[in-house]
Amino acid sequence: MKEERFEQFLKEALACDVQPGDDFTARVMDRIAATPQELPKKRGADKKTLRRMMTALVACAAIVIVIPLGMLMMPKGNAAKAADCAMQEAVTESAMEDCADMEMFAADDAALDHSRNEVAEMEAADDAPTDGGAATPTYNEAPEEQMDQMKANAALILSGDEAAVVQAILTEENIAPIFTDETQQRYLLTAEQTAQLHELVPELVDMEGVLELTLEVAQ
Amino acid sequence: MNELQLINRARAGDGEAFGALVEQYRDNVYRLAYRMCGNAHDADEAAQEAFVAAWRALPNFRGEAKFSTWLYRLTTNAAIDLMRREKRHRTASEEDVPELADETDSPQQQVERTEQRETVQKALSSLSEEYREVLLLRYMQELDYTEIAAALSLPAGTVKSRLNRAKAALKKALIQSGNFFPGEAVIHTETNGKEV
Numbered sequence: 001m002k003e004e005r006f007e008q009f010l011k012e013a014l015a016c017d018v019q020p021g022d023d024f025t026a027r028v029m030d031r032i033a034a035t036p037q038e039l040p041k042k043r044g045a046d047k048k049t050l051r052r053m054m055t056a057l058v059a060c061a062a063i064v065i066v067i068p069l070g071m072l073m074m075p076k077g078n079a080a081k082a083a084d085c086a087m088q089e090a091v092t093e094s095a096m097e098d099c100a101d102m103e104m105f106a107a108d109d110a111a112l113d114h115s116r117n118e119v120a121e122m123e124a125a126d127d128a129p130t131d132g133g134a135a136t137p138t139y140n141e142a143p144e145e146q147m148d149q150m151k152a153n154a155a156l157i158l159s160g161d162e163a164a165v166v167q168a169i170l171t172e173e174n175i176a177p178i179f180t181d182e183t184q185q186r187y188l189l190t191a192e193q194t195a196q197l198h199e200l201v202p203e204l205v206d207m208e209g210v211l212e213l214t215l216e217v218a219q
Numbered sequence: 220m221n222e223l224q225l226i227n228r229a230r231a232g233d234g235e236a237f238g239a240l241v242e243q244y245r246d247n248v249y250r251l252a253y254r255m256c257g258n259a260h261d262a263d264e265a266a267q268e269a270f271v272a273a274w275r276a277l278p279n280f281r282g283e284a285k286f287s288t289w290l291y292r293l294t295t296n297a298a299i300d301l302m303r304r305e306k307r308h309r310t311a312s313e314e315d316v317p318e319l320a321d322e323t324d325s326p327q328q329q330v331e332r333t334e335q336r337e338t339v340q341k342a343l344s345s346l347s348e349e350y351r352e353v354l355l356l357r358y359m360q361e362l363d364y365t366e367i368a369a370a371l372s373l374p375a376g377t378v379k380s381r382l383n384r385a386k387a388a389l390k391k392a393l394i395q396s397g398n399f400f401p402g403e404a405v406i407h408t409e410t411n412g413k414e415v
Contacts, residue, residue: 006390007358013339014359016250020263024249025241028270029234035271037232040278 159216167215169197187213226286230277237277241270244287247360248294254355255298257344261305268297284369291360292370295352302348342392350385357382 158166170177170187173196179186189197189211220228220239228236248269253262272293273280280289343351356362356370367382368375 006386010339010354010358010386010389011361013335014254014343014355016253016336016359018250018253018259018262020245020249020266024245024263024266025238028241028245028267029238031267031271032234032237032274035275037278038275 155212155214157214157216163215163217166197166213167217183216185215185217187215189213222286226277226280226282229274230280237274240273240286244290245270247287248290251291251294251355251360252298254340254343254359255295255348255351256302257340261298261301265298265301266294268301269294272297285366287360288362288366288370291356291362295348295355299348299352338393338396339389342389342396345392346385346388349381350388353378353381354385354389 167185173193175187175189175193177185177187191210194211220236222240222243225236225239229240245266249262249266252265252269253259256262256265269290273290276293280286284292343354346354352371353367356367362370364375364378364382367373367378371378373381
């Protein structure tokens with residue numbers, strides 16, 4: 001038998017004409033009159049939520065303790081780079097935990113307060129590795145020029161003629177700015193776009209990921 | 220007063236509002252219980268239990284599922300509890316209230332339809348409670364997979380696979396009953412030998 005025909009057959013065969021007795025509602029109401037309702041439950045943090053919170057706290061503790069220790073054990077040249085990556089991961093994980101917890105507590109003010117406390121704790125914990133890292137000689141002794149280059153890879157500001165040239169190229173390439181005002185234009189460039197631009201503008205450093213490029217050009 | 224208002228008032232302890240909800244759902248709840256239990260006596264008891272459970276738990280009904288879906292879940296639970304507690308899992312018998320066939324049918328059609336329903340009820344009663352529950356929610360109450368998943372607190376994928384297994388089991392039970400021929404989609408009634 002075809003599936004649809006069998007399903008149709010089931011619907012027809014399961015259709016039911018029976019009815020409860022005339023006094024059914026009255027009997028139910030009699031029982032209800034003698035039955036108290038449950039008290040509304042306060043929806044605090046359940047076991048699952050508590051487990052999540054504990055996991056988040058353990059993760060924060062691990063960040064505070066393990067990262068500085070790990071950096072102490074690393075070769076000096078890699079320490080600053082590793083610290084930066086680890087910090088980014090930690091911040092992302094914390095933000096994801098926050099989002100999940102905020103959704104779960106959305107309907108409950110008390111729990112929401114709890115979540116806010118947790119956010120505060122996490123923020124405090126997020127700050128901690130920076131301090132801890134700064135306290136370790138490895139972190140502080142990273143070459144200054146290397147640190148500068150890492151920052152430049154994430155964002156670059158050009159001005160004057162140079163900026164005007166780059167702006168013209170970007171316009172030709174149909175790359176639109178993400179932000180424009182009277183004094184500047186800001187672009188988000190993919191690694192591929194940056195590499196293309198690098199051939200024409202040596203100032204751009206070859207890099208992986210997204211580059212935020214700000215051109216200070218008066219409109 | 221609409222259903223939401225009735226629910227909110229009943230949740231706050233208004234018995235009259237809850238009475239209106241009972242009136243609204245009594246037939247559906249009773250019929251679901253009837254199909255689950257297989258007889259009128261147990262169906263009546265299970266349906267009452269379901270409404271009492273709903274009244275008791277209403278202050279904690281969060282409205283994440285539809286009220287009807289929640290109520291059907293309470294009904295199947297009440298029916299399962301009753302059958303387990305009293306070990307009275309019976310199939311339809313002489314003492315049960317016979318189902319009424321559609322009055323627009325001819326007398327012969329009425330007999331055939333009654334036979335067909337009894338055959339399916341017997342086959343249904345031979346299935347496990349889990350299979351019966353999911354089949355009834357789908358083909359009797361016509362809930363979709365998501366609603367069934369919400370009612371039974373199961374993932375939608377589990378509902379789908381359980382429903383497929385339940386259908387296969389029911390088909391097998393119908394074939395074994397000797398009145399069902401899958402190739403022709405008919406049930407042969409024993410009284411007159413005509414196909415339905």
